[in-house]
Amino acid sequence: MTGPDEIAEFTRLFQGFLERMQMPPVAAGREALGPRLSEHLGVDATSLPVVTATFPAFDLPNVQLAVEAWFDEFELVGLAGSDRGHYPFAELLEIAAQQYRFAIGSVDYQRLSISVDQEMDCVAFGFYLGKQGDDRYVTLLRAPNPQYGRNNVQLEVVALSKESGQRFLAALPGLIRERNVFRGQIVSFEGHEFGHGVGPFRLHPRPGIAREDVVLPEGVLERVEREVIGIAEHREALRDAGQHLRRGVLLYGPPGTGKTHTVRYLLSRLPEFTVVLLAGTSIGYIAEACALARMLQPALVVLEDCDLVAESREFSRGGGPLLFQVLNEMDGLTEEADVAFLLTTNRADLLEPALSQRPGRIDLAVEVPLPDAPGRARLLSLYGPALTLSPECVAEVVERTEGTTASFAKELVRRAVLLAAEQGSAIPGDTHLRAATDDLLSARDTLTRRLLGATDNPPVPSYAAPEPGLAP
Ligand SMILES: Nc1ncnc2c1ncn2[C@@H]1O[C@H](COP(=O)(O)OP(=O)(O)O)[C@@H](O)[C@H]1O
Ligand SMILES: [Mg+2]
Secondary structure, X not given: OOOHHHHHHHHHHHHHHHHHHHOOOOOOOXXXXXXXXXXXXXXXXXXXXXXXXXXXXXXXXXXXXXXXXXXXXXXXXXXXXXXXXXOOHHHHHHHHHHHHOOEEEOOEEEEEEEEOOEEEEEEEEEEEEEEEOOEEEEEEEEOOEHHHOEOEEEEEXXXXXXXXXXXXXXXXXXXXXXXXXXXXXXXXEOOOOOOOOOOOEEEEOOOOOOHHHOXXXXXXXXXXXXXXXXXXXXXXXXXXXXXXXXXXXXXXXXXXXXXXXXXXXXXXXOOOOEEEEEEHHHHHHHHHHHHHHHHOOOEEEEEEOHHHOOOOXXXXXXXXXXXXXXXXXXXXXXXXXXXXXXXXXOOHHHHHHHHHHOOOOOOEEEEOOOOOHHHHHHHHHHHOOOOEOOHHHHHHHHHHOOOOOHHHHHHHHHHHHHHHHHOOOOOOEXXXXXXXXXXXXXXXXXXXXXXXXXXXXXXXXXOOOOOOOOOO
């Protein structure tokens, strides 16, 4: 009697047979893979153990640089033909040895950005025939291929002994840290349309925002600077005194008041910091962001508009709301790490319960308020240096725009310049600014005004230090 197991086994073997029959033999003039690898190793490659390691998708260039740094010398070869990338290395070796023969061909590369203005041809599928001391290795490096369900960089190592294979893998994290192409860069995570991989990962130019370009009430910026920059400047003294460096700052306030602007200013001030930007659903990558920040410190992890996903479970991998996962990850990062977390939100009231339940993650909560009258005057001159305005007009507009945001002031100036251009006036002046103000404050523009962050009932801006509660 033939049982179901035997039929299944037969089916498997027969399918394998059919697949192998379809593989062309190594063409004349091509070198076969199996013998080449065995020759490099000095023994039959199939007799050796394969050890495997995986790395996050974005680490492809770093893994390559680390592998190349580890070997004293190496040769890199590829495989002829396509569609073989999905075989595990051990199986590739087995097939190659059984005369079903893969031929050596060119290495597959994938061009990736490794900084804003630099790309690197990264090995997407290639065998490193390497030597390190007396040890010999064959290492297969594969790029992620989310379309086929492979979301990680995969490294499979054949070594003369399990110990030398493990010695190699153990050396990699240190080399990846040392050679990391993302150190000192600004990166963000975006979801991938396929699967759950981490990538593609984006690189951003560092903004250049001067302190004078940030218009905030006296003391606000100083407090943020002290916490984020000051701690970095005094890291040795703090460490020596056993004080922690990890820190968390929450910037809260109405939309359009300059929370993101402040973050951009801090990035300009910290050119040596590695920055990981997460916003919206990409906050789900908090674990990867923290791992990267720890490895590449000093680092800044920016979580923009946390309220939008605070309660979401959809993007959380911890089961609970995403904000809880964020707080857990923040806490999981060693306190000695020179890592600053910067959270921004328009809805401190939504975050406050979770934050106060888990103290110690946020060391400083700073309100970024609506601009006061002197602030609005400064914003007009900051954004409208080309405008010729009388002091009376400025005073009038400042008064009429009570309760509006900084981004409102910016838009006001832009409209004034546009009105002047439409009317053919060379120099935008009082009349244009007044007309732009009428426009933007008119009932017709209620929605625009709201989109610029204004409130319908202008609140009296509060500049008092917002301690200890978070809610404005
Ligand atoms: N306090 C400010 N000082 C100077 N410019 C500001 C300020 N706040 C906002 N702006 C301008 O308005 C734009 C939008 O503000 P943004 O920082 O994105 O607001 P938020 O993140 O608080 O919603 C900024 O890019 C900047 O040009
Ligand atoms: Mg913002």
